[in-house]
Amino acid sequence: MKKVLILGLCYLMASYHVLAQQKEMIYVNANSGNDDAAGSQMTPLKSLFEAAKRVNKLAGKGSIQVFLSEGTYGLAETAxxxxxxxxxxxxxRLEIRAEILPDSSAWEPNKMPIIVSTMPFKLERDDKKVITGGSNYGILIESSHATIQGLRILGEPVHEKPKAGVLVRNYPIVWEGKNLSDLRVTQCQFLGNQFALPNHLGILSNGKQLEVDHCVFYGVKDAVVMWNAPAEQSSMHHNLILNSYGAAVWTWSTTPDFKFYNNVMSGINVLWVLEKEAKNAFQIQNSMVIGYNQLVNQGGGPQDFGTPADPKKLMYGSDFVLQKTGGLSIEEDQTSRYYLQIKPGTLGTSYGAGLFYKSSNEK
Incomplete structure (x- = not known):
């Protein structure tokens, strides 16, 4: 009898462990989905907003994966x-990802889920109640251990500067909260147009262990800003940043252990913006900048890019190619696998920057 009880207890404990370590999967399809559906692969949801609501109601531990099919996902409010x-x-982890990822043989540029914000802006006013600006968030992550992968993320059709001193801006991905750690944004494409579809800032991060890799930022004002909390153990690598009319990276709250390597940049206004006091220095490894206005600034904010800083705050060796003028050969054929990336075999491809984990030479 005792053996039966012990075996039964062990079975129950094993069953509880299996139940406790869950793996939740939610599917979203902007074309065929329905927000009243179950959210399974056969009956997907329609909106990212509804997927976020479903995720937030879950209780347990394990992984949660949100799969987005190809299509356009308009955000009328923050997800x-x-x-x-x-x-x-x-x-x-919490994963928000494309159903088909760039390294899959079935992937094509048109398979990337497209995220675009269309929501009203939260207005900012001064002491006299005069509007001084406005902002909104597209995807807001308030959790540790999260990954965003394989998405094409646009800005919002807005007039960014309606009058002097007023700036209206969209933040497509925001990581914000207390004591957050471990966010990875990978294989995403951030696209913007300064005049028609401003993408003010690709990733606004408040936490430690941020990793941004294999992303393409094309026509985006600012690529990545780390702010408001010590961004310890963070990194940017294998990213392609093109035609930025702001700055490639802002290290307002970043600790000196920040790793920056295998990034390729061209047509950059400012490469790097330090915190106001410019106390920290950072190392650049195995990267390339072809065409820029300013190397390193300090301070700044939404309205400006600060003032020139001591160039010695960026430390690098001979593996960093720095060229004031020039450009790269970017693939503009929309049917090409390398659309809006460096043309294979041309200047810059040896760094492996872009959407693919394997370089064109390894394929």
Whole structure:
């Protein structure tokens, strides 16, 4: 009898462990989905906003994956992911990702899910109630251990500067909260147009262990800003940043262990913006800049890019190619696998920057 009880207890404990380590999957299809559906692969949801609501209601621990099919996902309001009753880990993560990823043989540029914000802006006013600006968030992550992968992320059709001193801006991806760690944004494409579809800032990050890799930022004002919390153990690598009318990276809150390597940049207004006091220095490894206005500034904010800083605050060796003028050969054929990336075999391809984990030479 005792053996039966012990075996039964072990079975129950094993069953509980299996149940406790869950793997939730939610599917979203902008073309065929329905927000009243179950969210399965056969009956997907329609909107990212509804997917976020479903995620936030879940309780347990393990991984949660949100799969987006190809299509256009308009955000009429912020998609906030804040699953307070769920426990993630480094291995078991919150993943918001394309159903087909760039390294798949089935992937084509037109397969990327497109995220575009169309929401009203939260207005900012001074003491006299005069509007001084406005802002909104597209995808807001309020959790640790999250990954965003394989998405094409646009700005918002807005007139950014309606009058002097007023700036209206969209932040497509924001990571914000207390004591956050471990966000990875990978294989995403951030596209913008300064006049028609401004993409003010690709990634606004408040936490440690941020990793941005294999992303393409094309025509975006600012690529990545780390602010408001010590961005320890963070990195940017294998990214392609093109035609930026702001700055490639802002290290307002970043610690000196920040790793910056295998990034390729061209047509950059400012490469790097330091914190106001410019206390920290940073190392650049195995990267390239072809065409820029200013190398390193300090201070700044939404309205400006600060003032020139000591160029010695950026440390680099002979593996950093720095050229004041010039450009790269970018693929503009929309049917090409390398659309809006460096043409294979041309200047810059040896760094492996772009959407693919494997370089064109390895394929």
């Amino acid at each position: 906030t992911f804040n699953p307070t009753q769920w426990v993630f880990s480094k291995q078991d």
